[in-house]
Structure formats: C-alpha cells, structure tokens
Amino acid sequence: MSGRLASARRRRDDGELRRHLRGALAKEELERLAPNVEVDALGTFCPEPIIRTQEWMARMGAGEIMLLLADDVGVEIDIPAWCLSTGNEYLGLLKAETVYRVFVRRV
Amino acid sequence: MSKQIRALGLLSGGLDSTLAARVMQEQGVEVLGLHFSTGFCLADHHRILGNRSKPGKPYRNEALRAGADLSVPIEIIDIKDEYLPQVVLNPKHGYGSGMNPCIDCRIFMLQKTKSILEERGYDFVFTGEVLGQRPMSQRRPPLNEVAKESGLGRLLLRPLSAKLLPESIPEERGWVKREELFDISGRSRKQQMELADQLGITDYPQPAGGCCSLPDKNYARKLRDFLAHRGTDVTPDDMMLLKVGRHFRLSGQVKMVVGRDEGENAFLQRFVDGRAEVWVDEFPSPLTLLEGEPTAIDLETACRITARYSDGRDESKVPVRWRIGDAEGQLTVDPFRDDGELDELRI
Numbered sequence: 184m185s186g187r188l189a190s191a192r193r194r195r196d197d198g199e200l201r202r203h204l205r206g207a208l209a210k211e212e213l214e215r216l217a218p219n220v221e222v223d224a225l226g227t228f229c230p231e232p233i234i235r236t237q238e239w240m241a242r243m244g245a246g247e248i249m250l251l252l253a254d255d256v257g258v259e260i261d262i263p264a265w266c267l268s269t270g271n272e273y274l275g276l277l278k279a280e281t282v283y284r285v286f287v288r289r290v
Numbered sequence: 291m292s293k294q295i296r297a298l299g300l301l302s303g304g305l306d307s308t309l310a311a312r313v314m315q316e317q318g319v320e321v322l323g324l325h326f327s328t329g330f331c332l333a334d335h336h337r338i339l340g341n342r343s344k345p346g347k348p349y350r351n352e353a354l355r356a357g358a359d360l361s362v363p364i365e366i367i368d369i370k371d372e373y374l375p376q377v378v379l380n381p382k383h384g385y386g387s388g389m390n391p392c393i394d395c396r397i398f399m400l401q402k403t404k405s406i407l408e409e410r411g412y413d414f415v416f417t418g419e420v421l422g423q424r425p426m427s428q429r430r431p432p433l434n435e436v437a438k439e440s441g442l443g444r445l446l447l448r449p450l451s452a453k454l455l456p457e458s459i460p461e462e463r464g465w466v467k468r469e470e471l472f473d474i475s476g477r478s479r480k481q482q483m484e485l486a487d488q489l490g491i492t493d494y495p496q497p498a499g500g501c502c503s504l505p506d507k508n509y510a511r512k513l514r515d516f517l518a519h520r521g522t523d524v525t526p527d528d529m530m531l532l533k534v535g536r537h538f539r540l541s542g543q544v545k546m547v548v549g550r551d552e553g554e555n556a557f558l559q560r561f562v563d564g565r566a567e568v569w570v571d572e573f574p575s576p577l578t579l580l581e582g583e584p585t586a587i588d589l590e591t592a593c594r595i596t597a598r599y600s601d602g603r604d605e606s607k608v609p610v611r612w613r614i615g616d617a618e619g620q621l622t623v624d625p626f627r628d629d630g631e632l633d634e635l636r637i
Contacts, residue, residue, distance in 0.1 A: 203358075228338045229351055230327045230366045237365060256348040257337045264350070268323075268357030268364045 204263050206275025206286070213275050213286055218250035219243065225282065228255045233265055236287065240271060243289045248274070251285040258283050295465045296320045296412045297447075298403050301364060302501065303352025305482050305494040306418030306450060311362050312489050313449045314416055317466045323362045324406065325353035326399045329370030329526050330378075330503045335533050339553040352495055359493060369402065370526055378504065378529075379522050383432070388510035390502065392427035393436060400440030407445070414445045414460045420482070421451040421475040450474045450482070503533055512537050515637045519543070531561055535576075537637040538595060544582035545637065546592050548599055566614040568596045573608070575600035584614070590621060595632070597625035 208216075222239050224232040232253045239249055251262065259276065262285050266273035274286035297314055301307045301323030314321050327334075333349040343349045357364035377398050381391030396417075403415050419428050426432065433455070437446045447458045452471035461468040474481045486494065495501075503509045512532040516524070519542060534554050535547040546568075549555035555577040566580035566589070578596045580588070593610035602608040602625065609622045626632055 229331075229334045229349075230325075230368070233351070233354065233366050234327075234368055255337060256340070257350065259348060260350045261354050264354035264358040265364065268354060268360075268362055270361075270363070 203267055203273060204260065206263070206273050207288075208274045208286070210275070210277065213277055213284075216248060216250075216274070216286055218286065219247040221250045221252065224251055224253040224255070224258075226254065229257045229261060231255075232258050233261055236262065236265065237269075240269075240287065240289055245289055247289050249287045249289070251283075251287065253283045253285060254281045255283075258285055262287065294320055295414075295460075296322070297460070298407055298412050298415045299323050299362075300399060300403065300415075300417045301325055301353050301356060301362070302418075303354070303356040303495065304418065304501075305479065305486060305491075306420055306423070308356045308360065308418070308491060308494055309482055309485055309489070310416055310418040310449045311356070311360055312491065313471065314466070315360065315362070316489075317470060319466060321360075321362045322412070323353065323357050323364040324399075324403055325351075325364055325366045326373075326402065327366055327368045327370060328373045328377075328395075328502070329529060331501045332503055333501050335503070335530075338530075339534070339557055341553060352501065355493065359491070367402065369398070373398065374524060374526060374529065375522070379517070379524065383435070385510075386426040386505055388505040388507055389513045390426070390504040390510075392424065392505075393432050396427055396432075396436045397439045400436060400442055400446065404441050404445075407442075413465060414447055414458070415442055416447040416449055416460075418450060419448045421448070421454050423475075423477055509533060512637050515539060515545075519545070527561065531558075531579075534558060536599070538632075538635040539637050540580075540584070540588045540591055540635065541582070544580060544584050544588045546578055546580050546595065548578045548596060549576040566592075566612060568592050568610060568612045570597060570600040570602055570608060570610050573600045573602035573605075575602070580614075589614075590623060591626075591635075593621045594623045594626040595635075597623055598627070598632075600625075 220239055222235050224235050232255055236251055263273045266287060271290050272288040274288055276283050276285040297319045299311045299321050301311055311321050311323060336349045353364050377391055377394050381394040383393035386392050407415060437443055444459045447460050450472045451474055453473035454475055460466045534557055535549050537547055539545045549558050558577045558579055566584055568578040569575050576599045578592055580592055597608035597610050607622050608625055609620050611620050
C-alpha cells in the first residue's frame with residue numbers, strides 16, 4: 184500500500200460518543216422545554232425518523248428546538264450520532280413505555 | 291484565498307467508505323456523506339423486528355455512526371420507491387450471486403449523486419470502492435462502466451485505489467494530491483485495516499460484507515419464487531415480507547409465511563390485511579400468513595404446518611384457528627411430520 188497521510192487529524196474517541204449519548208440537558212430540564220416543532224415518527228423505523236428529522240431541521244431557524252416522537256429503539260443512538268455529524272445539539276430524550284421524546288436544537 | 295473544495299461521498303459506514311471520507315478530509319476537502327436507503331438494509335430490518343445487536347444495544351445506522359466519528363454531515367436519501375422497479379426488478383447489468391444488481395445499484399446511486407452535485411455546486415464525487423474487492427461490481431470494467439453510465443465520468447474519484455486507476459479530474463486539477471491517495475486492490479481487507487490503524491479508526495462493522503439483503507441466497511431464492519409467481523407487480527411491503535419467516539409454496543397461487551419467533555409474529559401482524567391468518571390458541575404458536583386464495587386442501591396443509599411449528603407439535607391432534615377476511619374457523623389436524631415432504635414445499 185502506498186499513500187501518505189498528511190496529519191494526525193483529531194478523531195472523536197468512543198468515550199466522547201458515549202458521553203454525547205446522554206444529551207446536553209438533564210431530565211428535569213427536558214421536561215420543561217417548549218419545543219418549536221413537534222415531529223411525529225411513531226410507527227416508523229430507521230431511516231424514517233432521521234429523514235423526518237433532517238427535513239424539519241433544514242426548515243428551522245438557529246436556536247429552535249425540535250421534539251421528535253418515535254418508537255424505534257434505534258433513535259437512542261441514531262439521533263445523537265446525526266447531531267454529532269451535522270453539528271446540531273442533541274439535548275436528550277425522555278422515554279415513557281415504548282415512546283421516545285427526543286429533543287434537538289438547531290445550531 | 292483558494293476556493294474550498296467540496297465533495298460528495300457515498301457513505302455506507304463500512305470500512306472502505308469511512309476510510310475514503312477520512313482520506314478526503316486529510317486533504318482538506320469538505321465532505322458531505324450521502325447514504326441511500328434502498329429498503330433492503332439488514333440492520334433496518336433487525337430494528338423493525340426488535341432485535342438487538344448485543345444485549346441492550348439496538349442495531350445502529352453505520353453511516354450515521356461513521357459521520358459522527360469523522361464529523362462528516364450525513365444526509366440520508368430515501369430511494370426505495372424508485373429503487374425496486376428501476377434497479378432490483380430490471381437490472382441492465384444483471385445480478386450477482388443472489389438478486390444483487392450491484393452495478394446498476396452503483397450507477398443509480400451515482401446518478402442521484404450527480405444531480406445533487408449539480409444542484410448544490412459540489413466539485414466532485416468519491417466512493418470507497420476498491421479495485422478487485424467485489425467480484426461483480428469492483429473489477430476494472432464495471433468501475434469504468436459505473437463512472438460512464440452515472441454521467442460522472444472523471445469527476446468520480448476512488449481514493450483507495452486511485453493510483454491504480456486513470457487520473458481523475460480532482461487529481462488533475464490539484465483539488466486532491468494523487469501522491470497522497472492509495473493503490474489498494476483485492477479482496478483482503480488487510481491494507482484497509484492497516485490504514486484504519488494509522489488514522490485511528492477503530493469502530494467499523496465486522497465482518498465486512500455489507501448491509502444488503504439482496505446478495506443473500508435465501509432471500510434471493512424467495513424473491514425469485516415471488517417474481518416467478520406474481521410477476522413484477524411488487525410493492526416494498528412484498529419485499530419486506532420476504533425477509534421474514536419460513537416460506538412454503540402450497541400451489542402456484544398460494545404461499546405461506548410462518549413466523550419464527552415473537553418478533554417475527556409481531557412483524558407479520560402488520561401484514562394481515564388481505565391475507566389469511568392461521569394460528570394455534572392452545573399452545574404457543576407461530577402466526578402464519580397465507581397469500582393468494584387458499585383451497586380447502588391448502589388451508590388444511592397450512593394448519594398442519596403451523597401446528598408443527600407450535601409447541602403442540604408432539605400432540606396427535608392440534609386445534610388450529612384460521613381467519614380469511616370475515617370468515618373464521620378451526621381445523622383439528624395432525625401436525626406435519628414428514629421432513630422430506632415439508633422440504634419439497636419450502637421455498
């Protein structure tokens with residue numbers, strides 16, 4: 184194999200990803216949030232919750248908060264990952280039985 | 291100030307596409323990862339069934355995971371409605387070992403990518419393709435064909451094998467340095483794993499092999515049977531049903547799908563409209579769906595097979611419930627015991 188690597192570019196470590204899964208806000212803070220947009224993805228599975236998230240986030244203004252309703256367990260990891268990749272802020276999620284309420288702030 | 295070069299990358303989240311994206315970042319290229327959702331992703335399907343990759347861990351979307359690791363924004367594009375009729379059912383370049391139309395699939399995705407490139411003013415497109423890695427789509431002739439038929443031509447860069455391929459426009463114009471690209475080829479992943487080590491990439495799917503149902507021989511057999519009996523009048527729901535359960539063909543018009551566990555039974559429950567249902571009340575049992583219009587003999591066979599896969603399989607007689615539209619009933623049957631005969635019905 185030939186080829187040269189220009190730099191040791193910083194990469195996120197697993198610990199950073201794990202910490203990010205917890206979200207930026209505590210449960211009590213999430214419960215007090217007043218989202219600007221509520222997006223219903225109940226009954227849908229990957230990648231539909233992400234597709235709806237990216238479509239709505241593209242229409243929202245900076246600082247606005249989206250609440251995603253979903254019952255696909257994968258949102259626990261996919262939404263934080265999507266936020267890390269796009270630079271939006273993952274605020275956290277609340278789970279009641281099988282329904283997730285996921286909060287994301289548009290950056 | 292020099293212009294920021296922007297590239298679109300096809301990002302599945304597998305090792306090769308992750309490396310390709312990272313190599314582009316190393317060269318200062320701004321990357322947007324595109325992930326096409328075809329409806330045939332195995333991880334998506336596991337999630338629908340409620341399966342976990344490890345205890346307590348849901349199956350993850352590898353493209354999003356890679357995007358998070360690399361800080362590459364990922365855009366997921368849903369193509370399943372077009373993909374089925376245009377690619378899966380009608381591939382110009384044929385199928386691989388299963389029902390995988392890999393060459394047409396690449397062309398289709400790259401045609402979509404080219405539209406995005408033109409609409410949004412990106413400079414070029416890259417993929418994680420490696421020369422000689424896959425027997426159907428990554429030999430030299432299909433790589434050339436994919437570049438040509440997608441309309442991208444020399445705007446398509448394969449960073450991992452670039453030194454073995456003709457110079458692309460991004461290299462020619464100095465947007466990327468050819469000497470800092472790679473000459474990886476062949477089916478071994480050893481070189482890619484070494485490169486991943488150098489780049490500090492440790493989290494990628496193992497083993498390799500992709501996330502698509504279509505190369506799977508069992509899935510392909512069911513799909514061929516479906517197309518032989520139903521023609522190309524196919525919906526995405528039909529394709530989903532092929533991924534689940536044991537399938538038996540009772541006649542040219544009638545087939546049955548038997549759930550293998552609780553997750554599959556719950557999944558099949560979503561598809562009862564327009565199909566006959568068969569189940570056992572007295573014992574834990576699969577849910578069986580029948581497609582087509584079953585005769586009395588078909589129904590009895592379906593009840594016997596359902597009884598065989600229920601916990602009443604060792605009983606001499608098992609009462610089996612059935613529902614067809616508004617009609618409901620019960621047949622008391624001896625569970626199907628002849629393995630050879632059952633295998634003849636199995637798709």
